[in-house]
Amino acid sequence: MSDAALRLDGITKTYGDVARPVEVLRGVSLAIQPGEIVALVAPSGAGKSTLLHIAGLLDTADAGGLEIGGRDMTGLSDRKRTVVRRQEVGFIYQFHHLLPEFSAAENIILPQLANGVARAEAEARAEALLAEVGLQDRGDHRPAALSGGEQQRAAFCRALANEPRLLLADEPTGNLDPETSDRVFAALMSLVRGTGLAALIATHNLELASRMDRRLRLEGGQVVPA
Numbered sequence: 429m430s431d432a433a434l435r436l437d438g439i440t441k442t443y444g445d446v447a448r449p450v451e452v453l454r455g456v457s458l459a460i461q462p463g464e465i466v467a468l469v470a471p472s473g474a475g476k477s478t479l480l481h482i483a484g485l486l487d488t489a490d491a492g493g494l495e496i497g498g499r500d501m502t503g504l505s506d507r508k509r510t511v512v513r514r515q516e517v518g519f520i521y522q523f524h525h526l527l528p529e530f531s532a533a534e535n536i537i538l539p540q541l542a543n544g545v546a547r548a549e550a551e552a553r554a555e556a557l558l559a560e561v562g563l564q565d566r567g568d569h570r571p572a573a574l575s576g577g578e579q580q581r582a583a584f585c586r587a588l589a590n591e592p593r594l595l596l597a598d599e600p601t602g603n604l605d606p607e608t609s610d611r612v613f614a615a616l617m618s619l620v621r622g623t624g625l626a627a628l629i630a631t632h633n634l635e636l637a638s639r640m641d642r643r644l645r646l647e648g649g650q651v652v653p654a
């Protein structure tokens with residue numbers, strides 16, 4: 429069997445101080461295989477952002493094991509964590525976080541340049557990704573000139589720009605109206621399916637969760653099948 433794209437083993441995380449600890453993750457274990465799209469369903473405040481940030485190397489756990497693509501991430505230097513994050517992980521947030529002063533295409537090109545991709549290649553990839561989500565004519569527009577759904581589709585392209593092994597999404601359609609959310613989610617699923625990468629997608633929307641391969645619930649600081 430191939431290595432899991434993501435493996436968490438007994439991850440714990442507590443915020444606050446000794447007098448008033450907030451135990452958010454109490455031993456989270458999960459594995460996601462390449463090509464799998466997994467929903468993470470959790471009530472507000474259950475710790476889903478904390479879990480995604482740890483999985484994506486944006487935060488560190490207090491204890492537990494973390495592997496990305498079969499490689500142990502515990503004990504890596506900050507510099508190495510940054511390199512792995514840039515090369516292997518794509519992030520999508522509830523709000524797009526596109527850079528406002530750059531066009532949609534530039535937002536997809538820049539992370540590639542930061543990763544050492546040649547400009548012409550980065551431009552071609554941005555164009556291809558934008559076309560896949562129906563934004564082939566909007567690459568020159570800045571985020572402010574795009575609708576909410578278009579901004580989010582551009583953000584999907586940016587997350588996939590460096591061909592990550594793992595996609596982590598935190599309520600990717602959470603700020604869109606139901607109809608737009610539905611269309612934008614379909615674009616995301618088709619993009620992800622086209623690449624065969626592994627995805628962990630947090631959502632409150634049970635209908636969207638039902639369209640993924642598998643569902644996990646984060647409850648009481650632990651992850652269980654939903």
Ligand SMILES: Nc1ncnc2c1ncn2[C@@H]1O[C@H](COP(=O)(O)OP(=O)(O)OP(=O)(O)O)[C@@H](O)[C@H]1O
Pocket residue numbers: 443444450452470471472473474475476477478479
């Ligand atoms: N830096 C922090 N210091 C103290 N407590 C924190 C910190 N960050 C998060 N928390 C607490 O940890 C818990 C989990 O937060 P987290 O943001 O991971 O939840 P969530 O499931 O993503 O919630 P939501 O769906 O509302 O965004 C919450 O009770 C939150 O108040």
